[in-house]
Amino acid sequence: MDLYFSPLSCSLASRIALAEAGAEAQFHRVNTREGRTADGGDYRRINPKGLVPALRTEEGEVLTENAAILQYIADRYPEAGLAPDGFERYRLQQWLSFVATELHKLVFQPLFNPSAPDAVKSLARELAASRFAYLDEHLEGREYLLDRFSVADCYLAAVLNWPQAVKLDISGYKNVVAYRERLMARPAVAKATQDEFALYQAA
Structure with missing residues (x-):
C-alpha cells in the first residue's frame, strides 16, 4: 500500500491505523499547496x-477521505480489531463523522486558514466550546470513543494535536485531556506522531 500524507495533517490518522495494524506501507509526502509529491510528481x-x-x-x-481509508485499513487487517461489527459499526461511522465535520472542518479548518476572516475564526472558537463539551461528556468514564480502541480514535488522535497550534485552550475539558494522554501512551500512536513531528520540523 501507498499512503500519501502531509506531516501532522489529518493523514496522520491513517499512519496511526497502519501502525496499530502492524501493516507495511510506503509513505509519500505531499505538498498540498503546490500539488506535488516529494519526488516532484x-x-x-x-x-x-x-x-x-x-x-x-x-x-x-x-x-480518499479519512473515513473511507480508515475503515478500509480496519477491514484489511481485521485481526487488529480496529472496527466493530454489527450496530457498533454505525457507532464507529457516527464518531468518524463527528470528528470530520464538527471538529476538523467546523472548528480547525477555519483556524488554520490564513485567509479566513477574523469573524469566521471567532465563530469557530465559539462553536468549539459546545463540540468539546459534548466530547468531554461522552468520554466521562470511557477509555475510548467506543468500547475499545478503533479507527475513530486514530482520527481524533490526529485532530487533538492541533489545539496548541491554533492557540485553542482545551485544558478545561478534563476527560478530553486525559483521553489524549491515554492515546499518546499507546506505542503506535506515539511513534506515528513522533515520526511525523520530526518530518514537520525538518521541512
Missing part, C-alpha cells in the same frame, strides 16, 4: 482534490 493525478490522505491499495485502487 503531480499529486492531482492521484487525488484530483489535491488533499491528503490518499491511499493506493495493493490492487492499485485509490481511496
Whole structure:
C-alpha cells in the first residue's frame, strides 16, 4: 500500500491505523499547496482534490477521505480489531463523522486558514466550546470513543494535536485531556506522531 500524507495533517490518522495494524506501507509526502509529491510528481493525478490522505491499495485502487481509508485499513487487517461489527459499526461511522465535520472542518479548518476572516475564526472558537463539551461528556468514564480502541480514535488522535497550534485552550475539558494522554501512551500512536513531528520540523 501507498499512503500519501502531509506531516501532522489529518493523514496522520491513517499512519496511526497502519501502525496499530502492524501493516507495511510506503509513505509519500505531499505538498498540498503546490500539488506535488516529494519526488516532484503531480499529486492531482492521484487525488484530483489535491488533499491528503490518499491511499493506493495493493490492487492499485485509490481511496480518499479519512473515513473511507480508515475503515478500509480496519477491514484489511481485521485481526487488529480496529472496527466493530454489527450496530457498533454505525457507532464507529457516527464518531468518524463527528470528528470530520464538527471538529476538523467546523472548528480547525477555519483556524488554520490564513485567509479566513477574523469573524469566521471567532465563530469557530465559539462553536468549539459546545463540540468539546459534548466530547468531554461522552468520554466521562470511557477509555475510548467506543468500547475499545478503533479507527475513530486514530482520527481524533490526529485532530487533538492541533489545539496548541491554533492557540485553542482545551485544558478545561478534563476527560478530553486525559483521553489524549491515554492515546499518546499507546506505542503506535506515539511513534506515528513522533515520526511525523520530526518530518514537520525538518521541512
